[in-house]
Amino acid sequence: MSRAYRFVLRLAPRELRESHGREMEEMFADALAASRRRGIAAVCATWCAAVGDVLTARRRARLHPLDTYRKGTTMGTDIRYAARALRRQRGATLLVAAMLTLGIAANVAVFALINGLFLRPFPFPAPDRLVYINTAAPKWNLDVVGINYPDFDKWRKGQRLFDAIALYDGAMFNLAEGGTPERVRGAVITYDFPRVLGIEPILGRTFTPDEDRPNAPHVVLLSSALWKSRFGGDRNVLGRTLRMDGIPYTIIGVMPPEAAFPNEALVWVPMAGDPNQKYESYSGDGIGRLEPGVTVAAADADLKRAHQPVWDAGDKEHIVTPFVRPLRDTFVHDYRAAVWTIGGAVAVLLLIACANVAAIMLARALARRHEIGIRLALGSSRLRLMRQLFLENVMLAAIGGVLGVVAGRWMLALLLSLLPDQFPRWAVFTVDTRVILFSVALVGLTTVLFGWAPALHAVRGDLRSAVNETTRGTTDSPRARRTLSLLVGAEFALAAMLLVCGALLLKAFDRLQHVDPGFRPEHVLTAVVPLSEGTRPKPEQWTAFWTEFESRLAAAPGVDAEGLITCLPLAGCHTGNFFEAEGAAPKPDGKDPVVLWREASSGYAAAVGLRLREGRFLESTDARPHAQPVVVVNETFVRTFWGAGAKGVGRRIRYRGADHAWMTVVGVTADVKHYGLERPVRPGVYLPLANDPRSALMVAIHSTGEPALVASSLRAVVRAIDPEIPLYRVRTMDEWMRLSLAPRQALAWMLAVFAALALLLAIGGAYGVSTYLVSQRTREIGIRVALGARTRDVFRGVVTRGLAVVSAGVACGLLASIPLGSAMGDVLFGVSPRDPAVLASVAAILLATAMVANGVPARRAARIDPMRALRTE
Amino acid sequence: MDLLKPHHFYILLALADGDRHGLAIARDVQTQSDGRVRLWPATLYGSLDELHGRGWIEEISDPGESERKRCYRLTRQGRGVLADEAERLGRLARVARARVRARTGGA
Numbered sequence: 011m012s013r014a015y016r017f018v019l020r021l022a023p024r025e026l027r028e029s030h031g032r033e034m035e036e037m038f039a040d041a042l043a044a045s046r047r048r049g050i051a052a053v054c055a056t057w058c059a060a061v062g063d064v065l066t067a068r069r070r071a072r073l074h075p076l077d078t079y080r081k082g083t084t085m086g087t088d089i090r091y092a093a094r095a096l097r098r099q100r101g102a103t104l105l106v107a108a109m110l111t112l113g114i115a116a117n118v119a120v121f122a123l124i125n126g127l128f129l130r131p132f133p134f135p136a137p138d139r140l141v142y143i144n145t146a147a148p149k150w151n152l153d154v155v156g157i158n159y160p161d162f163d164k165w166r167k168g169q170r171l172f173d174a175i176a177l178y179d180g181a182m183f184n185l186a187e188g189g190t191p192e193r194v195r196g197a198v199i200t201y202d203f204p205r206v207l208g209i210e211p212i213l214g215r216t217f218t219p220d221e222d223r224p225n226a227p228h229v230v231l232l233s234s235a236l237w238k239s240r241f242g243g244d245r246n247v248l249g250r251t252l253r254m255d256g257i258p259y260t261i262i263g264v265m266p267p268e269a270a271f272p273n274e275a276l277v278w279v280p281m282a283g284d285p286n287q288k289y290e291s292y293s294g295d296g297i298g299r300l301e302p303g304v305t306v307a308a309a310d311a312d313l314k315r316a317h318q319p320v321w322d323a324g325d326k327e328h329i330v331t332p333f334v335r336p337l338r339d340t341f342v343h344d345y346r347a348a349v350w351t352i353g354g355a356v357a358v359l360l361l362i363a364c365a366n367v368a369a370i371m372l373a374r375a376l377a378r379r380h381e382i383g384i385r386l387a388l389g390s391s392r393l394r395l396m397r398q399l400f401l402e403n404v405m406l407a408a409i410g411g412v413l414g415v416v417a418g419r420w421m422l423a424l425l426l427s428l429l430p431d432q433f434p435r436w437a438v439f440t441v442d443t444r445v446i447l448f449s450v451a452l453v454g455l456t457t458v459l460f461g462w463a464p465a466l467h468a469v470r471g472d473l474r475s476a477v478n479e480t481t482r483g484t485t486d487s488p489r490a491r492r493t494l495s496l497l498v499g500a501e502f503a504l505a506a507m508l509l510v511c512g513a514l515l516l517k518a519f520d521r522l523q524h525v526d527p528g529f530r531p532e533h534v535l536t537a538v539v540p541l542s543e544g545t546r547p548k549p550e551q552w553t554a555f556w557t558e559f560e561s562r563l564a565a566a567p568g569v570d571a572e573g574l575i576t577c578l579p580l581a582g583c584h585t586g587n588f589f590e591a592e593g594a595a596p597k598p599d600g601k602d603p604v605v606l607w608r609e610a611s612s613g614y615a616a617a618v619g620l621r622l623r624e625g626r627f628l629e630s631t632d633a634r635p636h637a638q639p640v641v642v643v644n645e646t647f648v649r650t651f652w653g654a655g656a657k658g659v660g661r662r663i664r665y666r667g668a669d670h671a672w673m674t675v676v677g678v679t680a681d682v683k684h685y686g687l688e689r690p691v692r693p694g695v696y697l698p699l700a701n702d703p704r705s706a707l708m709v710a711i712h713s714t715g716e717p718a719l720v721a722s723s724l725r726a727v728v729r730a731i732d733p734e735i736p737l738y739r740v741r742t743m744d745e746w747m748r749l750s751l752a753p754r755q756a757l758a759w760m761l762a763v764f765a766a767l768a769l770l771l772a773i774g775g776a777y778g779v780s781t782y783l784v785s786q787r788t789r790e791i792g793i794r795v796a797l798g799a800r801t802r803d804v805f806r807g808v809v810t811r812g813l814a815v816v817s818a819g820v821a822c823g824l825l826a827s828i829p830l831g832s833a834m835g836d837v838l839f840g841v842s843p844r845d846p847a848v849l850a851s852v853a854a855i856l857l858a859t860a861m862v863a864n865g866v867p868a869r870r871a872a873r874i875d876p877m878r879a880l881r882t883e
Numbered sequence: 884m885d886l887l888k889p890h891h892f893y894i895l896l897a898l899a900d901g902d903r904h905g906l907a908i909a910r911d912v913q914t915q916s917d918g919r920v921r922l923w924p925a926t927l928y929g930s931l932d933e934l935h936g937r938g939w940i941e942e943i944s945d946p947g948e949s950e951r952k953r954c955y956r957l958t959r960q961g962r963g964v965l966a967d968e969a970e971r972l973g974r975l976a977r978v979a980r981a982r983v984r985a986r987t988g989g990a
């Protein structure tokens with residue numbers, strides 16, 4: 011308390027503080043103790059009174075300065091001068107501060123994104139030692155294959171440079187205890203997963219190696235979120251059971267929130283892999299913790315060495331190769347291009363803002379040349395003057411910086427609310443120390459960027475001419491004018507680049523929206539229907555369920571067509587397989603194409619409006635026992651295996667390997683953009699669903715009715731058969747489509763908004779500079795008019811000069827945007843960076859606005875009354 | 884001459900009863916003014932410095948208290964100022980009483 015009061019006392023006049031400080035503290039402590047007995051309000055009142063008391067004493071001392079002498083340092087004086095100069099030209103100061111705020115805020119917001127995605131360490135001990143492990147199959151065109159458990163077991167035993175390695179795989183579970191059934195996200199993990207991440211359970215323990223074996227008792231770890239929501243944070247939860255998919259699991263521990271990385275899992279169960287499993291099953295991801303000081307490259311080599319026995323045993327051609335890479339690369343790969351594009355855009359925006367501010371400050375400094383000249387003549391040092399001008403800049407930048415950080419936080423919140431679910435769940439976006447340091451550095455940089463021009467020009471130049479320039483309104487130094495023109499030109503060049511990039515992205519987005527998805531996305535409702543394997547352990551039970559489900563659903567009100575499939579287009583799923591085609595030429599490079607594998611019920615084609623190119627779609631008779639095996643393929647399949655223009659129907663294909671049976675192609679469908687409208691189509695097959703029972707499927711329903719009503723009839727159908735089955739991802743196909751386009755849409759619009767802001771700044775800059783130049787030439791123009799120049803000539807003179815600068819800038823910007831557009835590459839979705847319509851419209855927009863920006867001051871110049879112009883000067 | 888400021892008057896009044904240090908003065912002032920005048924630290928010590936500068940009070944060291952607590956004593960001049968002020972206030976009070984009584988009596 012007394013420390014706080016001592017702080018208050020620093021406001022008191024110094025003599026008073028020095029001679030009576032301790033007694034004053036004591037007295038205040040006495041008053042405070044008395045007030046405490048009367049409650050918090052009295053304490054507050056005491057503090058207020060004490061502060062008021064000190065401030066009053068301070069004012070009294072200033073009004074009656076008996077013997078106080080203020081020692082002002084030159085620095086203090088300069089700061090006061092600078093503040094006064096800024097206050098005097100309030101309009102310009104506000105304008106400059108607003109521009110800087112805009113530029114800095116945009117950069118702070120985008121940097122916070124970059125920080126959250128790429129720079130903030132993961133919330134685990136020694137996060138730099140964490141790596142991602144998986145396998146690739148370059149010969150099969152697969153970047154990420156997944157991990158085969160027996161291989162992993164060999165790595166775990168053979169590796170030497172890892173502290174530990176673990177496997178994890180996503181999984182979904184049906185929780186159906188009390189209340190509505192719920193589908194929760196979970197993960198299966200090997201027992202050493204918590205050790206790799208370096209996390210401890212907040213309650214209980216994690217899995218033992220014995221629990222991570224086939225046929226071990228069912229145990230489960232809860233996330234703290236599920237623990238709180240389902241069990242109310244009860245500490246006696248250990249040992250209780252949790253029924254998932256109809257199977258009871260014993261709860262052995264609760265994990266801390268950060269364990270949700272990377273999939274936001276709510277429950278964890280042991281992977282219980284079998285090291286001696288006979289078949290190969292590649293799925294899941296690996297994660298490892300390196301020994302201290304081990305590089306990723308060394309770890310990669312170590313893992314490949316540990317993998318050698320696998321190659322020796324069965325994979326002589328080295329089809330599957332393990333790899334190690336930094337953990338972060340794996341999860342932020344998709345964001346890199348987009349975030350750096352936006353980062354570049356806001357950097358350019360800040361550059362334009364700086365150019366603008368530099369121009370304004372230069373004009374202001376030039377207007378003060380006379381004053382500065384006199385001060386130089388009176389013996390002021392150039393250094394001192396530069397310092398003062400510099401201080402003005404620093405103060406402006408600091409104002410812009412503080413406001414920019416505040417506005418940046420808003421902008422960040424706005425960005426995040428406009429882009430829901432676009433970022434990984436583990437990423438945290440806040441204004442932390444790193445963002446603040448970045449902002450401070452940014453303020454420093456902007457000060458230099460916009461401060462150099464005015465500081466140099468104002469102080470340079472010869473003294474006599476500055477003082478002699480007693481008549482204002484003459485043309486100022488050509489060198490300064492060149493600098494102003496350069497700044498305006500540069501602004502337009504930068505704005506042109508941003509506009510071209512924004513327009514190209516918008517055009518690409520527009521083109522993408524008109525891409526044919528290969529099916530009819532309108533009026534289709536989709537959902538995932540998962541069965542609990544605990545209550546329905548036998549595949550025959552699944553088949554029975556789906557048969558009943560389809561027949562009830564087809565009869566439900568409002569349902570025109572319905573179908574089941576293992577994986578809907580645009581839903582982000584993929585199952586690949588390899589096929590041999592009868593009579594197909596072998597691939598020259600020996601790389602077999604990965605084929606998109608799906609199983610569908612006969613109603614699926616009608617439900618999503620698949621277009622048939624040849625033959626027919628699957629029919630329910632295809633799945634009868636002893637029926638001839640049939641398959642439906644897509645156009646790309648036919649083209650890839652049998653060449654362009656070939657017919658598909660009647661040909662035969664089989665799974666790779668001589669022991670598989672041939673299947674006859676009975677139909678060829680149009681290509682469906684399964685992976686997204688902008689992604690290439692793979693060869694694809696549809697197989698009859700009923701031959702291969704599944705415990706979870708996706709359903710597609712065609713109905714012209716209200717999606718919400720269709721969804722409720724779907725729920726009613728499921729509930730009628732089994733009330734414990736949850737439905738999830740209930741979405742229309744249009745929504746899937748929108749979701750798949752959302753990142754690109756967001757990128758295009760963000761860039762367009764930044765480009766528009768850049769344009770606005772550039773117009774402001776051009777207008778300001780042109781106005782300034784005209785005001786400086788009032789006398790000259792007056793003389794010209796007096797000598798017979800016509801209004802039109804004056805107008806044209808001003809506009810021509812302004813447009814010449816802008817045209818040069820725009821030309822440079824358009825030229826520079828072509829390599830920039832080429833660098834954007836795939837993002838442009840085939841729109842040429844030289845797209846004439848885009849380039850021409852950007853040039854037209856910029857020149858038209860420049861025309862206006864110069865035209866207004868030019869009109870003013872043309873109206874100059876020569877008599878008044880000459881008389882007032 | 885300027886009128887004596889109220890809190891200056893109260894401080895002189897407190898010291899007229901005997902030598903006191905700062906905190907004791909503040910307490911006495913509060914008592915004498917029925918709690919209506921409360922001297923906060925900066926005001927009190929600012930006033931003490933000012934009165935000291937005018938020569939109306941002087942600093943003495945309190946034998947009973949520790950060194951750092953300074954005691955104040957009314958000077959002869961200060962006592963005179965207080966007496967003059969008391970006299971002035973007394974006159975005012977008499978006038979005021981007479982006028983108030985005259986009005987109420989006439990009504």
